[in-house]
Amino acid sequence: MRETEEMKLGLYLSRAGYHEGAWLSPSVPSIRTTDIDHYAQVAAIAEDAAFHFVFLADHQGVINDTATAARISRDYASEPISLLSALSARTRHIGLIATATTTYFQPYHLARMFASLDHLSGGRAAWNVVTSASDCEAQNFGGKELPDHDERYTQAREFVDAAKGLWDSWEDDAFIRDKESGIFADTRKVHLLNYKGKYFSVRGPLNIARPPQGHPVLVQAGASEAGIAFAAEVGEVVFTAEPSLESGSRYYARLKEEARAFGRDEGQVLVMPGIVPIVGRTNQEAADKLRILQSYVHADVLIGQAQLWLGSVIDLRSVNLDSLVPETLPQTNFIQSRQRLLLDLAGRKKFTWRQLIRLVSDSGGHLMVVGTPDVIANTMIDVFEHRAADGFNVLPATVPEGLNDFVELVVPELRRRGKFRSRYCCGKTLRENLGLKRPLNRFGQAGTSC
Template identity: 70%
Template structure:
């Protein structure tokens, strides 16, 4: 695959928006988290604009520490991703469907079967966002007191993904002949037991669903720690990352591609798609006023809780002088190490106080945030694309549906005018639309 002149776009699909105060805005459906029609509407908007995929984040736990904060956030009533995307598969035709699922608290066989099923339900549009659990409250939901060590989680994930890919290959593409005349449903010469025995999993196979339409559903990965970059270079076909500056984005992009090549992969087999949080207005002042309104809806306790969590629970910001400068380093966390690093680097570059960093985390979590006109948003995206800091972006609206509509109505036409985004779909499957090759079955002679 050669890098074309058009960027890829995904939609980070959240019920109210990325800003912590978005759920309180009058335009946001109060019960959107459990309203399939709300999510279908967002997916339809993205599909109408020819986005490549919708991306559903997930954590199998409530992530806030106490009831005071649980009471004020608007996200703990939402669907599990694979279930919701299975429903959306019947309400969409072209757009890819990316489901987040953790390797820390799942079993490979279950997940291989569910993602393969989603690929069939969507006729080849499924993808799996591979994560290792990064929130400390998940462990207690799965009979454990603490999360495994950060690097240990990636060690388990590596074997987990190899097992899943092996299970997807246990039937060759044409193994199910379904010959009614001769009474032969499956050609067992094209059946291959996995018989995996590793350090963490023992899985015989075969999978009791045919090989997915895409061969393997697209593998997406979100993680930028040293272990996460190594994992991305080995397995990921799409990488979702937080890169708030052009220079850090270029460095990350080059590192991931270089490590992928060192493992025998082509650099363009790995698409780097950082997040972008655009707040778009027809004027700069209009965009700024939209942000200020969202900020006015966010309680100070929620601001501090969110910052403590994204910094890895190594701070207690309720007890610090918020007008003091953020230190250059904090204790290493066992949770999301890469995001702590990104946030501290951003604070150091901009000489932020704690108060400023806390507000930034609420607004963007360290992703690239552009508050401005359609030209200004398009400028930032095109510059990152042309300077090889991104192959495309995951759009993270601060509020939905209005923020998504603003982007589609104001920024998409500008990107198309500059020849940087497509006007329609080029293939049936997500792989075809992302220009990714369909993998051969490891068990066939051709492979």
């Protein structure tokens, strides 16, 4: 059951915007991807609007083919934990979600870094747990190709278990810091993890105190069979791509059911699909904004990006773009759920390849709403009230203009209808703001809930 009828909102943090043509728009400043002032400005807009978090995606390399990489801006970005650590000093309330892969890190590395981010931010850190999805990433770490899709999730489950154990290795009150007695820490409240699994062996303990939130919030985006099971088991916020109410409702119901099967409270698993809003004061103005963005994108970029999201299993440069998209393609070792989502959508809409390629550039398969503030608010509320979402991860087509449009025009409409808060009021940590419980320490006898 939901504890509130107000939706959660996050911001997908990007340099230029989510649309493939965003960086070419005159409204988008020409800046370096390492410009902290830009990210601080964008985060401030979201924080002033009482968004719950900012979300920073990541890859361990450039995953686009070389023919299009020079024109594609999404892969060129600062490392998330470093960037969000800097933002922690320039924000006060908003949550900070960093993406990090379980395929090419070690549990001790990430457990320590996320604990540090949680301390630096006063309890606002979250980890978007991903498995790498490109052979290009594997080749940056001494491999030739990725491990099998389902094996990556098996490894991820073990990784998360080890990381949680490391966060628990110091009990909350272990550090006494008593100058009179000379005792810095109560050694009875520090625990060796001695984790031994198929993929990882970790002695512990972690060399930093338990995070303020107990564990940073765990975010997941699983939508394949293996991914849904993983999200239901460990995810506290689930970021998904669901372009329709019908598919979103099915996903929502299934994820909550599987979470219950793991013995979890479904209210502690928040489903937050992506939404790409293009806002205009009239529907025509919004449509014109999208048309102009589309005009910026080179044909090679359109084709290369669609080919990637379909799993690099077909050469779209050799197909008749005006033919219908087939029902199936060879299975990919990339993001299987996104390939299936795009094929299902194309089948329902009777899309040609040309139409599907355009959709990938515009929205990446996420819900896109083009129209006036009330049109966008109506869609969001409909999805929310029909139990297809607990909130949304907002992916502005352009930044900062598209974000400002959403905050200035759509957010007031959501508030007028009682569906979004006007201020931070639920506590200092991200867990408190999201209504998530603080996890018990597996080694201690007590824990607290928000």
